[in-house]
Amino acid sequence: MITKFLLPEDRIPTTWYNVLADLPKPVPPMLHPGTREPLTPADLAPLFPEALIAQEFSTEAEIDIPGAVIDVYRQWRPSPLVRAHRLERALDTPARIYFKYEGVSPAGSHKPNTAVPQAYYNKQAGVQKLTTETGAGQWGSSLALACSYFGLECEVFMVKVSYQQKPYRRGLMETFGATVHASPSELTDSGLAALAADPDATGSLGLAISEAVEAAVKSGGRAKYALGSVLNHVLMHQTVIGQEALLQMELAEDYPDVVIGAAGGGSNFGGLVLPFLREQLAGGRSVQAIAVEPASCPTLTQGRYEYDFGDTAGLTPLTMMHTLGHDFVPPSIHAGGLRYHGMAPIISALKDLDLLQARAVAQTACFEAGTLFARNEGIVPAPESTHAVRVAIDEALACKESGEARTILFTLSGHGHFDMQAYIDYFAGKLKD
Numbered sequence: 001m002i003t004k005f006l007l008p009e010d011r012i013p014t015t016w017y018n019v020l021a022d023l024p025k026p027v028p029p030m031l032h033p034g035t036r037e038p039l040t041p042a043d044l045a046p047l048f049p050e051a052l053i054a055q056e057f058s059t060e061a062e063i064d065i066p067g068a069v070i071d072v073y074r075q076w077r078p079s080p081l082v083r084a085h086r087l088e089r090a091l092d093t094p095a096r097i098y099f100k101y102e103g104v105s106p107a108g109s110h111k112p113n114t115a116v117p118q119a120y121y122n123k124q125a126g127v128q129k130l131t132t133e134t135g136a137g138q139w140g141s142s143l144a145l146a147c148s149y150f151g152l153e154c155e156v157f158m159v160k161v162s163y164q165q166k167p168y169r170r171g172l173m174e175t176f177g178a179t180v181h182a183s184p185s186e187l188t189d190s191g192l193a194a195l196a197a198d199p200d201a202t203g204s205l206g207l208a209i210s211e212a213v214e215a216a217v218k219s220g221g222r223a224k225y226a227l228g229s230v231l232n233h234v235l236m237h238q239t240v241i242g243q244e245a246l247l248q249m250e251l252a253e254d255y256p257d258v259v260i261g262a263a264g265g266g267s268n269f270g271g272l273v274l275p276f277l278r279e280q281l282a283g284g285r286s287v288q289a290i291a292v293e294p295a296s297c298p299t300l301t302q303g304r305y306e307y308d309f310g311d312t313a314g315l316t317p318l319t320m321m322h323t324l325g326h327d328f329v330p331p332s333i334h335a336g337g338l339r340y341h342g343m344a345p346i347i348s349a350l351k352d353l354d355l356l357q358a359r360a361v362a363q364t365a366c367f368e369a370g371t372l373f374a375r376n377e378g379i380v381p382a383p384e385s386t387h388a389v390r391v392a393i394d395e396a397l398a399c400k401e402s403g404e405a406r407t408i409l410f411t412l413s414g415h416g417h418f419d420m421q422a423y424i425d426y427f428a429g430k431l432k433d
């Protein structure tokens, strides 16, 4: 009875997969916020280095991963694929449940998979500092880690409610050498405007993005900006997850009927699912792909598919995506990484093409699932990841009803060791849906 399907370091993928090469219909282009004309690579130059802009616009199916990036990936990749035998028994389900565990990275989530190449390309381009936003702190700590590896300064605008709720994430970012500000801050015009409107504003990802973008644009070229999800190049970097999972499912002599991931901006979900969709689009086996989001921030299930800004202040390009509106401020649930008003254009387009489904789940049901998972598999899921766990368990329970032995694969996108207050609140019955 094999539990962990492990690959050696020499099976770390050497290319990232770009789904834009294979989509039946092109993804609508981003638009310039001023002119509303399709965005050109030059428009992004103040924010990103040339290599990442080229990746953002690329329609090549495969892009080489630089050796220096692979050398960092070696610290935790290939990540394990685990068969959840004990959870299967606890659920008394005929389903086979596998999870791809991304919590083994130094920051505890999938986010270093893109933070590392982003820091690398910025360093190559002579940039000295990266600015960014963070919600729960997962992305900020991943970028802080990557910046420390490549000798870059890192400035993080952290959504104020998380800054207050998650002091240890802030401590981790500072340990990796980053400077962290609560957002809204008094350091940017967008922050000052938000504080003028509401001195007690608890912030949002959209606002923190405005602040980080503004700080980069006003740096006189010293700093650039990094985004932890949503963009094409970010989803592409995360495809190392699904490419490894394909090989590991082969080791398990199995293939998923259903693939599941929690979706905030869509990067860990896309990272797992896109390589499986590649097989499907090439005439191989098809999979049921399910993106899971919080009921309190139901971007894919209830948002409109239209052009919207990625940030609150309207500084970013207009993106065709499922959106709740760029001024939407979601309730302060514990899954901070899922509190984003928009969704990756790639994931939005796939939803529009019916190549994936979306499901919204309530917070307490997620912690119930996360707790059951921890008690059987020994890993405490990040609050974001509990969304994927919830739907994986629901699918396994449906198999118990129907007697079908389906194969279920999900990303356990991170561990929850910095989020124990969320579990404590759940046990105390204090969580609201």
Ligand SMILES: *Cc1c(COP(=O)(O)O)cnc(C)c1O
Pocket: 109, 110, 111, 138, 139, 228, 229, 230, 262, 263, 264, 265, 266, 267, 268, 269, 337, 338, 382, 384, 385, 413, 414, 415
């Ligand atoms: C950030 C985060 C997410 C959500 O972001 P995606 O880009 O949708 O993957 C999910 N899980 C964890 C652990 C995260 O840190």
